[in-house]
Amino acid sequence: MKVKQGSFLWYLYLDKIYCLLSLRNVKALMEYFHLLDAHRRNTLNDVLFFHFLHHVTNMKITHIKMIFDMLDWTAMGEIGFDQFYVLVCIVLSHQSHLEDQFMYRHSRPVFDLLDLKGELKIDGTDFEMYRFLFNLKKQELRELFHDFDITGDRLLNYKEFKLYTIFCTEKSIDRKKRRKQREEEREREKGKDKEKYYQHLKKMYSTGLNHRSRSLL
Amino acid sequence: MEENLSKAVPKHVHHHRRSSLHGDVRDLWTTATMSTGNVSVADVCEDFDEEGRTVGKSRRYSQTISILENLHLKPEEIQQQARLELELRRGRSLERDLAVEEEHDESVTSLVKCTSESSASQSKQMPHQAYWTEQQNRLPLPLMELMEKEVLDILSKALNSEHPHPSFHKTSWWLWQGLGLQEWSFRMCMSCQIPLALTNIPRDPPKLKVERLGTGRLNGFLHLSSGTTDSLYSKGREL
Numbered sequence: 001m002k003v004k005q006g007s008f009l010w011y012l013y014l015d016k017i018y019c020l021l022s023l024r025n026v027k028a029l030m031e032y033f034h035l036l037d038a039h040r041r042n043t044l045n046d047v048l049f050f051h052f053l054h055h056v057t058n059m060k061i062t063h064i065k066m067i068f069d070m071l072d073w074t075a076m077g078e079i080g081f082d083q084f085y086v087l088v089c090i091v092l093s094h095q096s097h098l099e100d101q102f103m104y105r106h107s108r109p110v111f112d113l114l115d116l117k118g119e120l121k122i123d124g125t126d127f128e129m130y131r132f133l134f135n136l137k138k139q140e141l142r143e144l145f146h147d148f149d150i151t152g153d154r155l156l157n158y159k160e161f162k163l164y165t166i167f168c169t170e171k172s173i174d175r176k177k178r179r180k181q182r183e184e185e186r187e188r189e190k191g192k193d194k195e196k197y198y199q200h201l202k203k204m205y206s207t208g209l210n211h212r213s214r215s216l217l
Numbered sequence: 218m219e220e221n222l223s224k225a226v227p228k229h230v231h232h233h234r235r236s237s238l239h240g241d242v243r244d245l246w247t248t249a250t251m252s253t254g255n256v257s258v259a260d261v262c263e264d265f266d267e268e269g270r271t272v273g274k275s276r277r278y279s280q281t282i283s284i285l286e287n288l289h290l291k292p293e294e295i296q297q298q299a300r301l302e303l304e305l306r307r308g309r310s311l312e313r314d315l316a317v318e319e320e321h322d323e324s325v326t327s328l329v330k331c332t333s334e335s336s337a338s339q340s341k342q343m344p345h346q347a348y349w350t351e352q353q354n355r356l357p358l359p360l361m362e363l364m365e366k367e368v369l370d371i372l373s374k375a376l377n378s379e380h381p382h383p384s385f386h387k388t389s390w391w392l393w394q395g396l397g398l399q400e401w402s403f404r405m406c407m408s409c410q411i412p413l414a415l416t417n418i419p420r421d422p423p424k425l426k427v428e429r430l431g432t433g434r435l436n437g438f439l440h441l442s443s444g445t446t447d448s449l450y451s452k453g454r455e456l
Contacts, residue, residue: 036371048372
């Protein structure tokens with residue numbers, strides 16, 4: 001799921017800590033929503049929604065329909081600006097690789113969206129249908145249910161889900177730290193290699209000079 | 218500037234360029250940075266005077282650098298251009314101020330100097346007002362045009378995807394294809410039953426969630442954009 005380069009959403013950016021748009025971005029997004037709202041109902045129907053996502057992202061048609069069903073929880077056939085804003089934040093978090101942070105910061109709304117049946121619990125099959133939104137792999141999802149389904153009912157309640165988000169963010173922080181350390185080590189090694197190379201060159205030069213001077217003598 | 222804006226965005230831009238431009242894209246939103254916070258409001262915002270009141274509606278948007286142009290520039294060049302523009306605008310606004318006051322009273326040139334000095338001192342007292350005013354009230358011109366162009370594309374695709382109403386006259390249908398955004402939306406309002414009428418694709422209705430899971434939670438989500446992070450969790454606990 002990628003935002004097309006040069007599209008309007010491509011120029012928006014999420015705050016990296018709170019995973020939200022700035023006030024200015026929200027204002028621009030509202031203008032955009034009102035322009036899309038051809039019927040002046042402060043909503044987007046399924047046709048407009050489909051063409052918007054199809055134009056701006058590379059999502060599959062089935063995924064777009066699934067997202068609309070998820071956001072249209074009142075089954076009115078249209079979504080308002082609130083839901084539109086959530087969708088844009090999810091898409092941008094995916095674009096900026098902030099999915100874990102987003103789920104941690106907004107665990108309640110995400111849980112409510114994934115709770116398709118309204119039972120205050122997330123079903124494994126439902127979560128698997130929508131894992132593309134948060135860039136979760138199948139294996140990760142299975143581990144999630146295995147490790148965090150404390151009650152053992154094969155469903156995740158909010159507390160279990162929250163624990164999972166906390167764990168995910170810590171894991172991603174560790175991963176970033178390790179990546180930084182690896183990069184620093186690589187740079188140090190590069191630096192060492194360069195020094196060795198220069199020293200080698202110096203030696204070669206000096207030995208070459210010595211040979212010359214001896215031959216002259 | 219309009220010619221440059223009309224050019225299509227190049228399709229293949231390298232990822233590293235996008236990542237390097239991501240920080241620069243934020244600079245393109247405004248030319249008044251925090252470091253230039255001591256600039257007076259009038260220097261940066263053409264529609265506002267020193268006290269933040271609107272002066273005129275001659276220009277809605279600032280003359281920011283075209284985003285499309287900047288895709289071809291290096292980050293350092295972008296920053297240089299932004300600084301140059303800011304200085305030019307400062308010079309223009311100062312000239313304008315001087316010209317207006319000279320028309321009123323030519324003999325008070327010393328007063329003009331005094332007022333400019335006092336405005337500078339006022340701006341020192343409100344260092345970031347220009348920045349926040351611009352942040353909250355204006356949209357950069359190239360982005361607005363990009364937005365409108367994109368929405369027009371989306372709406373025309375949506376219109377083409379739907380079959381026209383059988384009673385709709387063919388000739389007028391094809392006339393719509395060439396309409397701009399405003400005319401298009403106006404005509405859509407006039408006859409809302411046509412193609413983009415509310416459609417519910419016939420299928421099994423999804424199960425309705427409990428009513429309490431209405432917009433209440435997502436209203437809390439929206440509030441976070443203004444910085445109040447506690448509202449979401451408190452609302453969640455209440456419900």
